[in-house]
Each structure stands twice: as structure tokens, then as C-alpha cells.
Amino acid sequence: MAAAAIGRREQNKLEKRGRIIAAARALFTHKGFDATTSQEIADAAGVAGGTIFTYAKTKDDLLILVFHDEMMDVAERGYAAARGSGALVDQVIVYFETMVSYHQRDLPLAHALMRQLGYVGGDDQRALVRELMTRVLGRLAQLVEAAKARGEVAAASPLLPSARSLFAIYYFHLGGLLSGYLDRPQFDRNLRTDLGLLLRGLG
Amino acid sequence: MAAAAIGRREQNKLEKRGRIIAAARALFTHKGFDATTSQEIADAAGVAGGTIFTYAKTKDDLLILVFHDEMMDVAERGYAAARGSGALVDQVIVYFETMVSYHQRDLPLAHALMRQLGYVGGDDQRALVRELMTRVLGRLAQLVEAAKARGEVAAASPLLPSARSLFAIYYFHLGGLLSGYLDRPQFDRNLRTDLGLLLRGLG
DNA sequence: CTTCAAACATGACTGCGCTCAAAATTCTGG
DNA sequence: CCAGAATTTTGAGCGCAGTCATGTTTGAAG
Incomplete structure (x- = not known):
């Protein structure tokens, strides 16, 4: 068959x-x-x-099942919205803002989800997280790639590490926002500052 | 009185x-x-x-109480070990490696701790996390500052955002390691790549 | 169609995190 | 030193996440 x-x-x-x-x-x-x-x-x-x-091995794991599809979609919408903007920083910020406004609809739930993302019990759920992560980083990498074509990003910059680092910065601040260490204006400011720093480099 | x-x-x-x-x-x-x-x-x-x-409002919150002092200390030891090394990348890696090897002693516990860091229930515990974060970022900022004095880092680079971004990258990969998405060699490679990227910049 | 095995669903049951009304302890003013 | 207010401790009890022995359904083989 x-x-x-x-x-x-x-x-x-x-x-x-x-x-x-x-x-x-x-x-x-x-x-x-x-x-x-x-x-x-x-x-x-x-x-x-x-x-x-x-x-789902645990009630927590249900969160992964519940959000997987929606988050995959949010990544798409964020990418679509980001392509239009000008500089790469702005594009990346639009991308992440799309995700944040999705989470804003239900902050406690987003908080619970984020907590769970790093603590998946079942193998199926783990695969889902992998898939989601691949999608999110992939779309980011596409933005970086386009910027590279424009000459806005050095040709030597590797795509995946770039996308990873951009996301790492977003994720860190998102945690601060959802845990209540940051309010929204602080989050926005920090995000822009730190993403800009990564793009320009410290050296 | x-x-x-x-x-x-x-x-x-x-x-x-x-x-x-x-x-x-x-x-x-x-x-x-x-x-x-x-x-x-x-x-x-x-x-x-x-x-x-x-x-402690919850059993989870106990983890914060249990680890606060030790982690404060690990940050100190990491800083002391890092000062000696050469370039800033290497210093930062030594700093983070010190933390990782501390976590290696008990990975499941570290995993539980990391999960909990973003989900603190009591106000006391939240203050402890703040304090710990300040220490960890502060020591990182000192490393960056010294590199700046050496001319290794641009004078314009702001200290706190730099430290934050370095830590964000470390934290992201640590999550991958503890959740089992990465093994140790992958973690080491990714960390070095991405930290180097931040220091050099994408632009 | 019948038989058997494998996969799946069921729900009573267990153990644990956490609550809360009552008891015990400490503090304070006279 | 005493009464009574204020704070802290206590532990029996509750509700829920998660388990597992039993029953049920599905698929395959003859």
C-alpha cells in the first residue's frame, strides 16, 4: 500500500x-x-x-500542539510584513513585532508557552518545536540574504548564525517582557538597540 | 531601634x-x-x-533560592578566569564555559532551573533573579570595557547592550543544550561562531 | 466469516503540590 | 508581669496531573 x-x-x-x-x-x-x-x-x-x-505526555505539552500551527503562520505573516520595509534592522523589527503582537493577545498564555518551549516532554512535540524553529530562523535568514544581495550585509556573514543571533536577542527580551522584568516601551527600545548593535558589530 | x-x-x-x-x-x-x-x-x-x-510560593521557586548564591559565585569565578585570556571573544567564551561546566554537574537540575528562571512566582525570588542578572551582565560589561580600553572594541559600543546581547546568545544556545537539541560540541561551535559574529558585526 | 494479536481508549486510583483554619509563638504597651 | 494584638507555624485536607490494569476496537491471516 x-x-x-x-x-x-x-x-x-x-x-x-x-x-x-x-x-x-x-x-x-x-x-x-x-x-x-x-x-x-x-x-x-x-x-x-x-x-x-x-x-501529549503532559498538560504542558498540549501548549506546543495548540500553538504550533498558529506560530508557523505568524512567522509567515511576519515575513510578509517585513519584506516591504527598508533597512534590515527595520525589517527584522517588523518581523519580531508581528510575533509580539500575536503574543500580546494573551500574555499569560504566551508566558506559559515560552516556559514550555524549553522543556518539551514528548518526542513528537520536540519535532514540532524543531520544525517551528526552522521556519522562524529560515524566514529570518531570507531577510538577511536579501540584505546581503543589496550589499547591506557583508558577503562573508553566514546566514544561519546571523538569523540565530537575531532571534536569540529577540527571545531574551521577550522573556523579560513576559516575565514582567520589562514593560513594552523598554522592550521595544532594548530590542532595537541590541539588534542594531548586532548588525553594526562591536568591533 | x-x-x-x-x-x-x-x-x-x-x-x-x-x-x-x-x-x-x-x-x-x-x-x-x-x-x-x-x-x-x-x-x-x-x-x-x-x-x-x-x-517560596511554589516548589519551583525553591530552585531560585537554592541556586542564587552559587550562581553569583560562578559569575565571579568565570570573570576571574576570563580576565586572563587574550582576545575578547576568548574571554567571553571562558566566562560562559565556566557557567556551563557548573551546569554540567547536574544537567537535569540546570534544565529545571532554566525553565524556572522565566517563571518566577514570588517577589522575593524575582528580586534575586534581578540581582543575579545584574551581576552576570555587570561582569560581562567589565570585560567589554577592558577590551574597549585596549581598543579592541569600538568606543561607541554601549556596555550594557553589548553585555546583554552576548548573554542572550549564550542563553539561547544553553537552552538548546539543556533541552537536548544540541550536544556539547555543537553548543561550543555555535557559541563561538555567534559570539564572534556579534563582535565583528554583520554590516 | 472467524480468530488472534496488536493498538488504543477508559476511568478509577495514586501521589503530590499547595491551601487554610486553627494553634502556637513573639511582640508591645501599660 | 500580663493581656491581647500581630505574626508565624502547623498539618489535615483538597484538587488535579498523570498512571495503569482492564476492556474495546481495529487490522491481518487463514
């Missing part, structure tokens, strides 16, 4: 997985992460309590 | 706090974080179960 052929078993698993993710997303958004019990998710998804944990 | 005068009440609280932290450290190190119950910590510290949670 071709790999595309799927039996009733896999079909059911996919449907159930979809219902669980949808239920979790709705409840997390509506009640908050902590206030949502795994039993509520199970009820809303029409499955037994224990079934949740065959799709 | 002078602020230095402390009554029996505060004296007792300090002692109890010390016992709790010591007990938690011993148990975390010996049994691991997850395998240690809050009751065990309480027993070892000679207090009732509920008392733990007047000193």
Missing part, C-alpha cells in the same frame, strides 16, 4: 487529536492555562481523561 | 530559611528535582509541610 493510504485507526486518531487540540485551545484561551483542567479538555473533546495523555 | 537590630522572630525566620534551602539543595542534588517531594524537604529542614510555602 502507498504511504498515503490510512486505515480507520489512523483516521480516528487524527480526528481525536484534532478535537483535543481544538478543545484545549478554546479552554486555554477562555479560562487560562492553569484554570483549565485536563478533565475539562477531555470532556470538551469527548474522550476519557486518560486519553489526553496519549497525545 | 537601628535597622540592624533583629528580634527573635526575624532570627528564627532566617535560620529556618537557611535550613530549608540547605535541605532542598541536598535533596535536589541527591535525588533530582522531580523525585524530591516538598514534604521531604520539610522533614529534612525540621518544619511542617506548609511552612515551605511561606518561604
Whole structure:
């Protein structure tokens, strides 16, 4: 049989997985992460309590499942919005601002998600994070590549490390914002300063 | 009364706090974080179960208390070790390597700690994280400052943003190492590449 | 169609983090 | 030294994340 052929078993698993993710997303958004019990998710998804944990090893891991698709999309939208801008700094800032405004819709949830990103339990979820990271860094690298073509970035600058470093700076400040060490204006200022520094270099 | 005068009440609280932290450290190190119950910590510290949670809002927050002092010290030792080396890149790498080898002693615990750093519950713990961050960035800034005096770094480079960015890059890769996305050689390579990139600049 | 094995779902159950009303301890003013 | 206010400790109890033995469904082989 071709790999595309799927039996009733896999079909059911996919449907159930979809219902669980949808239920979790709705409840997390509506009640908050902590206030949502795994039993509520199970009820809303029409499955037994224990079934949740065959799709995500922990309740925390559900966050990865819930956000993966949306975040993949946000990266795309951020890239699309960033291409238009002028200098690379501005492009990169537009890219990250797109992500931040997505997180702004629900800061506590974003906080919980960020916490979880560095602590994934299941292998499936780990693969999802890898995929997401690849996408996010890939789009960044494209911005850098275009800037290189424009002569705005040195030809010698390696793409992936550049993208990684830009993201590392964003991620660090995002943590500060979500943890309450920074308010939004501070975040914006720090981000611009530090990204600019990376682009210009310390040397 | 002078602020230095402390009554029996505060004296007792300090002692109890010390016992709790010591007990938690011993148990975390010996049994691991997850395998240690809050009751065990309480027993070892000679207090009732509920008392733990007047000193740390959550079990997770205990990690901050346990590691604060040691990490402050590691930053000092890293700085002392780094001053000797030659170029700024190498100094910074020595600084971070000192921290990494400290974490290597107990990777799962370091992982738990890192997770917790971005999710502090109590205000006291938050202040401790602030203090630690200030120390870590401050020592880094000193290295940059000295390099600036040597003419190795542009006079225009602002110290704090530079230190922040260097740390952000380290922190990002540390997360990759602790989460198992990177092995040690990859970590070392990435760190050197990206720190060098920041120092040279993309432009 | 029947039989058997493998994969999956179930939900009662367990253990632990954390709460909170009550008890114990310390402080203060007279 | 005493009464009573203020703060801290206590530990039984609660709710929930996560487990696992049992039951159910699916797929394959004859």
C-alpha cells in the first residue's frame, strides 16, 4: 500500500487529536492555562481523561500542539510584513513585532508557552518545536540574504548564525517582557538597540 | 531601634530559611528535582509541610533560592578566569564555559532551573533573579570595557547592550543544550561562531 | 466469516503540590 | 508581669496531573 493510504485507526486518531487540540485551545484561551483542567479538555473533546495523555505526555505539552500551527503562520505573516520595509534592522523589527503582537493577545498564555518551549516532554512535540524553529530562523535568514544581495550585509556573514543571533536577542527580551522584568516601551527600545548593535558589530 | 537590630522572630525566620534551602539543595542534588517531594524537604529542614510555602510560593521557586548564591559565585569565578585570556571573544567564551561546566554537574537540575528562571512566582525570588542578572551582565560589561580600553572594541559600543546581547546568545544556545537539541560540541561551535559574529558585526 | 494479536481508549486510583483554619509563638504597651 | 494584638507555624485536607490494569476496537491471516 502507498504511504498515503490510512486505515480507520489512523483516521480516528487524527480526528481525536484534532478535537483535543481544538478543545484545549478554546479552554486555554477562555479560562487560562492553569484554570483549565485536563478533565475539562477531555470532556470538551469527548474522550476519557486518560486519553489526553496519549497525545501529549503532559498538560504542558498540549501548549506546543495548540500553538504550533498558529506560530508557523505568524512567522509567515511576519515575513510578509517585513519584506516591504527598508533597512534590515527595520525589517527584522517588523518581523519580531508581528510575533509580539500575536503574543500580546494573551500574555499569560504566551508566558506559559515560552516556559514550555524549553522543556518539551514528548518526542513528537520536540519535532514540532524543531520544525517551528526552522521556519522562524529560515524566514529570518531570507531577510538577511536579501540584505546581503543589496550589499547591506557583508558577503562573508553566514546566514544561519546571523538569523540565530537575531532571534536569540529577540527571545531574551521577550522573556523579560513576559516575565514582567520589562514593560513594552523598554522592550521595544532594548530590542532595537541590541539588534542594531548586532548588525553594526562591536568591533 | 537601628535597622540592624533583629528580634527573635526575624532570627528564627532566617535560620529556618537557611535550613530549608540547605535541605532542598541536598535533596535536589541527591535525588533530582522531580523525585524530591516538598514534604521531604520539610522533614529534612525540621518544619511542617506548609511552612515551605511561606518561604517560596511554589516548589519551583525553591530552585531560585537554592541556586542564587552559587550562581553569583560562578559569575565571579568565570570573570576571574576570563580576565586572563587574550582576545575578547576568548574571554567571553571562558566566562560562559565556566557557567556551563557548573551546569554540567547536574544537567537535569540546570534544565529545571532554566525553565524556572522565566517563571518566577514570588517577589522575593524575582528580586534575586534581578540581582543575579545584574551581576552576570555587570561582569560581562567589565570585560567589554577592558577590551574597549585596549581598543579592541569600538568606543561607541554601549556596555550594557553589548553585555546583554552576548548573554542572550549564550542563553539561547544553553537552552538548546539543556533541552537536548544540541550536544556539547555543537553548543561550543555555535557559541563561538555567534559570539564572534556579534563582535565583528554583520554590516 | 472467524480468530488472534496488536493498538488504543477508559476511568478509577495514586501521589503530590499547595491551601487554610486553627494553634502556637513573639511582640508591645501599660 | 500580663493581656491581647500581630505574626508565624502547623498539618489535615483538597484538587488535579498523570498512571495503569482492564476492556474495546481495529487490522491481518487463514
